Amino acid sequence: MSSEGYLTDATTRHQVYVQRYAGGNLKRVTAFISKAIKTAKDRVSAGLSDYGTRRYTSQIEALQGDLRGIYDDLKGRAQLDLGEFAAYEAEFNATMLGKVVKLVVQLNVPSAEMVSAAALADPLILEARKGAQRISIGGALDQFGTKKAAEIIGEIQIGSSLGETSQQIGRRLTSIHQLHQDQASSLVRTMTNHVASTARMETLKANDDILQGWRWISTLDSKTSHMCQARDQHLYGWDDPKPPGHWNCRSSALPVLKDEFAREIPGSTRPSIGPDGVTLVSSKTSYQDWLSRQPAAFQRDILGPNRYALFSKGELTLDKFVDDNGKTLTLKQLKDLEPLAFERAGL
Numbered sequence: 289m290s291s292e293g294y295l296t297d298a299t300t301r302h303q304v305y306v307q308r309y310a311g312g313n314l315k316r317v318t319a320f321i322s323k324a325i326k327t328a329k330d331r332v333s334a335g336l337s338d339y340g341t342r343r344y345t346s347q348i349e350a351l352q353g354d355l356r357g358i359y360d361d362l363k364g365r366a367q368l369d370l371g372e373f374a375a376y377e378a379e380f381n382a383t384m385l386g387k388v389v390k391l392v393v394q395l396n397v398p399s400a401e402m403v404s405a406a407a408l409a410d411p412l413i414l415e416a417r418k419g420a421q422r423i424s425i426g427g428a429l430d431q432f433g434t435k436k437a438a439e440i441i442g443e444i445q446i447g448s449s450l451g452e453t454s455q456q457i458g459r460r461l462t463s464i465h466q467l468h469q470d471q472a473s474s475l476v477r478t479m480t481n482h483v484a485s486t487a488r489m490e491t492l493k494a495n496d497d498i499l500q501g502w503r504w505i506s507t508l509d510s511k512t513s514h515m516c517q518a519r520d521q522h523l524y525g526w527d528d529p530k531p532p533g534h535w536n537c538r539s540s541a542l543p544v545l546k547d548e549f550a551r552e553i554p555g556s557t558r559p560s561i562g563p564d565g566v567t568l569v570s571s572k573t574s575y576q577d578w579l580s581r582q583p584a585a586f587q588r589d590i591l592g593p594n595r596y597a598l599f600s601k602g603e604l605t606l607d608k609f610v611d612d613n614g615k616t617l618t619l620k621q622l623k624d625l626e627p628l629a630f631e632r633a634g635l
Contacts, residue, residue, distance in 0.1 A: 331347065481539075
């Protein structure tokens with residue numbers, strides 16, 4: 289087994305730890321969300337003037353200021369935590385590379401300041417329902433805070449306009465508390481993966497003299513998106529889009545050494561989760577290979593009936609289910625590709 293197998297092992301194991309770290313960050317973020325909801329409830333419990341009056345407007349504006357301060361604090365705390373995490377990730381990746389390089393090579397480790405700045409400034413490029421979304425971590429945090437504050441104020445205004453009691457409005461706020469926490473989970477996990485990926489890329493680019501590029505590594509389970517199914521095990525360059533490819537993306541980037549720097553290491557595996565539970569497969573197994581060995585019902589559940597029909601007949605591979613930008617194709621677009629599949633097969 290080549291050094292790439294060892295790197296696959298290390299990368300997939302480390303990605304599990306990255307997700308756990310994101311879980312810890314989420315606890316800190318949800319504390320700010322709880323504070324925002326409690327602040328709003330306290331304002332309501334203290335008494336609101338009649339809806340639409342000047343005093344009511346003043347009370348709402350004061351609450352808006354309180355919420356803005358809370359979400360600004362959340363942004364500052366999150367950026368500080370992620371900046372420190374980025375510096376650690378750069379060190380980890382340099383160490384990981386050093387363990388598999390065959391020749392004695394002086395690896396370059398970018399400074400903590402440079403990696404942290406890149407991780408926070410480099411935009412996330414994510415597949416979204418309305419096309420690709422491009423946003424920085426700071427922008428994502430600002431957007432989150434603005435929307436959540438507006439939703440809190442909106443619930444209070446709806447309740448007030450309906451003449452609801454303080455207790456009734458309080459229940460409205462309780463009802464959106466869990467929703468805000470769930471949305472924060474997606475934000476935190478995506479940002480954490482983005483920082484880990486950016487730190488890795490900065491380290492790899494600093495050592496591009498010993499690397500061919502990097503390989504996309506997706507999670508082998510039923511939750512993996514069509515985009516990540518298609519990109520798994522493909523080789524990419526420094527200017528190509530990197531993980532995360534969408535909100536809640538769990539994929540990671542695998543360094544690929546040039547042949548003269550690679551070395552043989554005993555066999556390695558990557559974990560997968562199928563209908564029979566957790567199993568270990570060869571580190572070279574792609575999502576395409578793994579899925580093709582799963583039961584038909586499992587394949588149909590993951591792909592849906594239309595994609596499954598094409599996949600099971602061998603007419604289209606997973607990389608044809610998304611376009612060049614990773615966006616999921618519609619059924620019509622898939623059908624338009626059928627002639628090309630037959631042409632390549634000589635039919």
